[in-house]
Amino acid sequence: MQRVYNFSAGPATLPLEVLERVQRELVCYEDWGMSVLEISHRDPRYVEILDETTSRIARLLGVSDDFEILFLQGGSRLQFTMIPMNLLTAGPAQYVLTGTWGKNSLAEAKKIGAVEVAWDGELDGYSRLPAAEEWTAADGASYVHITSNETIQGVQFAEFPETGDVPVVCDASSDFLSRPMPMSRLGLVYACAQKNSGPAGVTLVVIRKELLKRCRDDLPGYLNYANHAKAGSLWNTPSTFGIYVVGLVARWLEEEMGGLAAVDRVNREKAAMLYEIIDSSDGFYRGHARADCRSLMNVTFRLDSPEREASFLAGAQERGMVALKGHRSVGGIRASIYNAMPRAGVERLAEWMEEFRRRS
């Protein structure tokens, strides 16, 4: 069986080394006489895996004791609710809307408390990010929510906003661990694992310890960050297998890729290959995002008709490249080129884009 280049937006391709290691370790982990799938989450041998995974992520992000790293479930969608439940304790929460996921997050927060839209890119079809002078964080806001990378539209914050004393809460679902983040300026970062950091079923929340003081005791237990922090992510049975795979991905990022600055350089090179073709195609390929707001993770573009797009996708499939269709809400083509997409996969796509244009 030949593996394809999988450009899916998530669940997405994982590093081959990680998959092979999971395969080797699956039936019998080291000398345990059983699988990591079968061991109690409270067994010290499993807790060691959890602790190592936590330490690796802390090292990758460069965070110290100021932050708690939590492994939760419920996907990023549950975070849309947990964030306002736990943190909306002062003035209205402010949402910067740069695409579909920010809008979805706002819709859930509205059900919990007072929210405001700080900036909305809808008029431009979510093709750009706000300039610094287009919005400010209101004094007294509980937090400002941003989506660092909008997976569907393919726009990504290159610089994180300055918000003074108002904590920034960042949905980093589709660019977590893809580049260094200015953690000293962030209050909470969350990401479902199934794009850049592991399998579906684990959601990572990196929360400043100071913010845990806001979590009210009367919240339902699972929905209270402080409970998870106190219990070291073992308040209930976590996604044990998922966390183990996240740990392997983190090891790969540290030991094989050389950390997040090195990963970022590779990601920039991969994205540049595709954007250069779009830019030099005389409008044959039309990028969705404005050039200075482009995502390094999700490259979104269109051709001049749905028929031509279908023919592009069919040719890609024949050449071993799958899941390139844009999200149903925006159409077109979307190449998700997360950390684990090898350079060779992007090169093959670039070659196909050149060839398809020549032939058309």
Ligand SMILES: Cc1ncc(COP(=O)(O)O)c(C=O)c1O
């Ligand atoms: C930026 C962003 N936020 C949130 C989500 C929702 O994640 P989940 O399906 O894990 O709830 C996604 C999923 O695609 C996403 O890309």
